[in-house]
Amino acid sequence: VSVGxxxxxxxxxxxxxxGEMYALQLDxxxxxxxxxxxxxxxxxxxxxxxxxxxxxxxxxxxxxxxxTRAGLARAGLPYxxxxxxxxxxxxxRAVTAARLALxxxxxxxxxxxxxxxxxxxxxxxxxxAGLREHVPDGEVHWPGGTAAPWAGECWAIEAELTPxxxxxxxxxxxxxxxxxxxxxxxxxxAAVPGRPPRHHRAVYVCSAAARPVVSRAREALGPLAPRVxxxxxxxxxxxxxxxxxxxx
Amino acid sequence: MTGRxxxxxxxxxxxxxxxxxxxxxxTAVLLAAAGPTVLVGAIAFCAAWLRGWPPRRLLVxxxxxxxxxxxxxxxTARDAGWSAAAAAPFDAWRDFWRFAAAxxxxxxxxxxxxxxxxxxxxxxxxxxxxxxxxLRSGAGGxxxxxxxxxxxxxWQHQVRSAxxxxxxxxxxxxxxxGDLIVAGxxxxxxxxxxxxxxxxxxxxxxxxxxxxxxxxxxxxxxxLRLWAAFMATGLRRQADGRxxxxLVVVLDxxxxxxxxxxxxxxxxxxxxxxxxxxxxxxxxxxxSLWDLPPRRLTxxxxxxxxxxxxxxxxxxxxxxxxxxxxxxxxxxxxRSSQDLLDRLEPGWLGTAYAxxxxxxEHAQIRSAGRHLGDxxxxxxxxxxxxxxxxxxxxxxxDADAWYCILEGTDQISVAESxxxxxxxxxxxxxxxxxVPREILLAVDEFxxxxxxxxxxxxxxxxxxxGLAVQVSAQSWQGLAATQDERYRIAASAEGGIWLLRTxxxxxxxxxxxxxPALATTRQLGRYPRWLRQGSSRLQDVPVVDPGLIRRLDxxxxxxxxxxxxxxxxxxxxxxxxxxxxxxxAVPNVxxxxxxxxxxxxxxxxxxxxxxxxxxxxxxxSLLDAAFGREPAP
Numbered sequence: 001v002s003v004g005x006x007x008x009x010x011x012x013x014x015x016x017x018x019g020e021m022y023a024l025q026l027d028x029x030x031x032x033x034x035x036x037x038x039x040x041x042x043x044x045x046x047x048x049x050x051x052x053x054x055x056x057x058x059x060x061x062x063x064x065x066x067x068t069r070a071g072l073a074r075a076g077l078p079y080x081x082x083x084x085x086x087x088x089x090x091x092x093r094a095v096t097a098a099r100l101a102l103x104x105x106x107x108x109x110x111x112x113x114x115x116x117x118x119x120x121x122x123x124x125x126x127x128x129a130g131l132r133e134h135v136p137d138g139e140v141h142w143p144g145g146t147a148a149p150w151a152g153e154c155w156a157i158e159a160e161l162t163p164x165x166x167x168x169x170x171x172x173x174x175x176x177x178x179x180x181x182x183x184x185x186x187x188x189x190a191a192v193p194g195r196p197p198r199h200h201r202a203v204y205v206c207s208a209a210a211r212p213v214v215s216r217a218r219e220a221l222g223p224l225a226p227r228v229x230x231x232x233x234x235x236x237x238x239x240x241x242x243x244x245x246x247x248x
Numbered sequence: 249m250t251g252r253x254x255x256x257x258x259x260x261x262x263x264x265x266x267x268x269x270x271x272x273x274x275t276a277v278l279l280a281a282a283g284p285t286v287l288v289g290a291i292a293f294c295a296a297w298l299r300g301w302p303p304r305r306l307l308v309x310x311x312x313x314x315x316x317x318x319x320x321x322x323x324t325a326r327d328a329g330w331s332a333a334a335a336a337p338f339d340a341w342r343d344f345w346r347f348a349a350a351x352x353x354x355x356x357x358x359x360x361x362x363x364x365x366x367x368x369x370x371x372x373x374x375x376x377x378x379x380x381x382x383l384r385s386g387a388g389g390x391x392x393x394x395x396x397x398x399x400x401x402x403w404q405h406q407v408r409s410a411x412x413x414x415x416x417x418x419x420x421x422x423x424x425x426g427d428l429i430v431a432g433x434x435x436x437x438x439x440x441x442x443x444x445x446x447x448x449x450x451x452x453x454x455x456x457x458x459x460x461x462x463x464x465x466x467x468x469x470x471x472l473r474l475w476a477a478f479m480a481t482g483l484r485r486q487a488d489g490r491x492x493x494x495l496v497v498v499l500d501x502x503x504x505x506x507x508x509x510x511x512x513x514x515x516x517x518x519x520x521x522x523x524x525x526x527x528x529x530x531x532x533x534x535x536s537l538w539d540l541p542p543r544r545l546t547x548x549x550x551x552x553x554x555x556x557x558x559x560x561x562x563x564x565x566x567x568x569x570x571x572x573x574x575x576x577x578x579x580x581x582x583r584s585s586q587d588l589l590d591r592l593e594p595g596w597l598g599t600a601y602a603x604x605x606x607x608x609e610h611a612q613i614r615s616a617g618r619h620l621g622d623x624x625x626x627x628x629x630x631x632x633x634x635x636x637x638x639x640x641x642x643x644x645x646d647a648d649a650w651y652c653i654l655e656g657t658d659q660i661s662v663a664e665s666x667x668x669x670x671x672x673x674x675x676x677x678x679x680x681x682x683v684p685r686e687i688l689l690a691v692d693e694f695x696x697x698x699x700x701x702x703x704x705x706x707x708x709x710x711x712x713x714g715l716a717v718q719v720s721a722q723s724w725q726g727l728a729a730t731q732d733e734r735y736r737i738a739a740s741a742e743g744g745i746w747l748l749r750t751x752x753x754x755x756x757x758x759x760x761x762x763x764p765a766l767a768t769t770r771q772l773g774r775y776p777r778w779l780r781q782g783s784s785r786l787q788d789v790p791v792v793d794p795g796l797i798r799r800l801d802x803x804x805x806x807x808x809x810x811x812x813x814x815x816x817x818x819x820x821x822x823x824x825x826x827x828x829x830x831x832x833a834v835p836n837v838x839x840x841x842x843x844x845x846x847x848x849x850x851x852x853x854x855x856x857x858x859x860x861x862x863x864x865x866x867x868x869s870l871l872d873a874a875f876g877r878e879p880a881p
Binding site: 101105108149150201205208227230 | 867869870872874879
């Protein structure tokens with residue numbers, strides 16, 4: 001699990017991961033723990049017994065786990081505790097799948113990649129998110145000074161399950177690539193002409209259904225198109241497509 | 249007996265004081281009895297003073313209370329009959345005092361609100377009208393200067409209100425129903441209808457306008473807003489089937505880096521307003537001079553070259569004859585400047601007209617042939633000045649909004665030639681367009697090119713083509729070279745005159761005319777006390793105060809039209825983020841332009857663009873490892 005503190009025990013890192021991703025399904029928790037079904041269920045049971053988390057069968061497939069107020073406090077995450085909304089479950093699973101897949105890639109740890117979750121971004125905005133401001137599903141920060149060619153970059157991650165209209169997709173891409181300020185900054189600093197862009201590139205991880213629209217939107221971006229990467233969601237990212245990892 | 253006639257006996261000093269005291273007492277009792285109405289009136293009076301509202305606004309507010317009063321009376325009539333409804337105001341007043349005495353202030357207020365609020369607003373309006381007229385006439389206040397102080401204070405209040413209005417999100421739309429173009433919030437009006445939004449009808453934007461304001465007064469902000477509003481309103485009218493598609497063409501005759509920054513704002517603002525495509529000439533888009541009809545091309549080419557007077561007229565005629573021979577040759581007009589220069593050789597003309605030319609044309613080639621070298625030299629110089637921006641391909645039909653940058657500050661002769669060529673192209677486009685367009689031609693910093701672009705001729709030509717011309721300058725003197733031309737331009741501005749702060753506004757303010765106003769003189773008692781005795785007379789005062797124009801702040805403007813003026817606070821348009829720096833257009837790569845525009849992109853977007861800075865490193869290896877290879881489209 002990559003939550004920025006590689007020295008943490010796996011259970012602590014998983015607690016932070018569950019807090020940052022709003023909620024996890026147990027199979028994804030198992031992937032994060034690099035354990036099997038039994039290990040994930042056992043850890044979730046311990047969290048629930050300690051009052052750190054709630055679990056429940058919110059959708060088909062494995063049970064979901066989300067942190068309580070005490071769990072968020074234990075993880076040091078200043079978020080408001082709430083059960084995940086049913087309408088967002090598919091999206092949450094897809095984003096978590098993308099994060100787990102990227103974190104597991106060989107170059108991620110070497111490059112010192114750090115995933116900044118949507119929940120963290122929104123927390124920085126402190127409820128000031130305007131209706132027109134789009135928040136990505138995550139950011140990946142690559143610290144400078146590593147051997148990775150993309151060291152020093154910041155990527156915006158978008159998980160696309162269902163196709164939006166091309167115009168909306170283009171608008172989101174433009175906004176991501178034109179943004180100059182951090183989330184939560186003054187509105188005047190959000191997109192200042194002349195300043196370097198915040199996101200060096202936008203990585204779209206999309207379902208097969210959403211991929212054509214995203215591709216067309218990228219083509220319409222003209223000179224910005226090279227800064228948009230498109231990949232398919234990893235296997236098992238769809239709701240109801242849970243795949244338990246083999247126990248070590 | 250003396251000869252004195254009978255006069256009413258004057259009250260003695262003691263009696264007068266008594267009468268005044270009695271009158272004050274009666275007035276106080278009446279005011280106290282009508283407490284709720286007086287309270288509302290006082291609040292309305294104070295609000296009008298504080299916000300600088302005209303009395304009419306309070307009367308309008310009272311009018312908006314009519315539904316409430318009607319409903320209240322109707323409910324009273326339904327419950328207790330019409331007689332009770334007739335007596336309802338008195339009953340409400342009586343119940344108010346009863347509830348107030350019983351310690352129920354809220355109930356008392358609710359009971360008396362239906363009659364008291366409109367009555368109070370009317371009373372407040374009358375009191376405010378009396379007070380403001382009293383002071384403006386010069387009769388009020390401790391000294392005659394009170395009128396000036398009152399006016400200046402009210403101006404400050406009105407400015408504060410207007411600024412608050414434009415700061416409120418969504419309070420000042422770009423365009424409203426009825427095809428009104430909203431420029432900002434009204435500060436004050438004279439001779440125009442009062443309101444909160446300073447709006448002009450779309451037809452005024454389809455007429456000629458003049459904009460004058462010195463640097464840094466918000467002229468560009470005002471112009472951008474007008475252009476964007478013109479585009480948005482025109483597109484809506486087109487969608488409704490009430491007009492043709494709008495086209496905005498701006499000639500920025502300053503040039504330089506500042507013009508590029510404005511061009512970027514222009515592009516973003518116009519795109520937000522609905523323009524499907526925008527173009528910046530000559531940096532990112534080109535136009536073709538060679539698409540002009542042959543006869544028109546001949547005239548334009550000859551006009552582009554400066555000619556002297558006197559004996560130089562002979563050479564002008566020679567040049568025109570040779571240009572006509574080269575352009576209107578039997579094989580068709582030239583397609584580029586090099587093509588024209590190739591034709592200006594004796595051998596080429598002789599060959600071109602060998603089989604088909606008339607005897608007169610052959611005679612012209614023979615007689616004027618010896619000047620061909622000189623004519624070619626002049627055109628070679630001209631084409632070097634004009635640059636590649638007019639070599640094509642491209643036409644005004646390629647974009648909804650054009651921002652043409654002319655280097656008028658740096659190279660005046662070049663800008664003059666370019667302005668002349670661009671206006672010829674535009675007027676030809678307007679006259680020959682297969683799909684009609686509603687065109688607005690805005691010439692910013694007109695003084696830079698006014699020597700070679702006689703705008704009153706353009707005005708007259710434009711009127712017949714349905715093309716509106718908007719001329720802007722930093723000062724009255726910058727409008728044209730001579731006083732006569734300036735007055736022609738200003739007098740032809742049927743769409744109105746926009747005045748921002750400028751040091752010499754008198755010629756323009758004078759066009760608004762004058763209005764009758766009351767002037768009052770008062771006797772000076774013992775300084776600093778003025779007596780109440782004096783006399784008043786009507787006199788004409790300017791509708792637009794030149795002194796006020798000189799004192800206008802940044803973002804404030806005066807719109808003069810039809811003998812009236814509206815002072816307004818211009819609402820700045822906030823556009824989408826600018827394109828990233830570090831991405832530059834590769835010049836002169838027009839191949840993909842037409843295809844790009846067909847796809848609905850901007851003319852500049854459609855150009856091949858490349859990152860000017862370092863290319864991003866390939867992150868494909870990491871993403872491939874995480875998610876697999878990029879799917880094929």
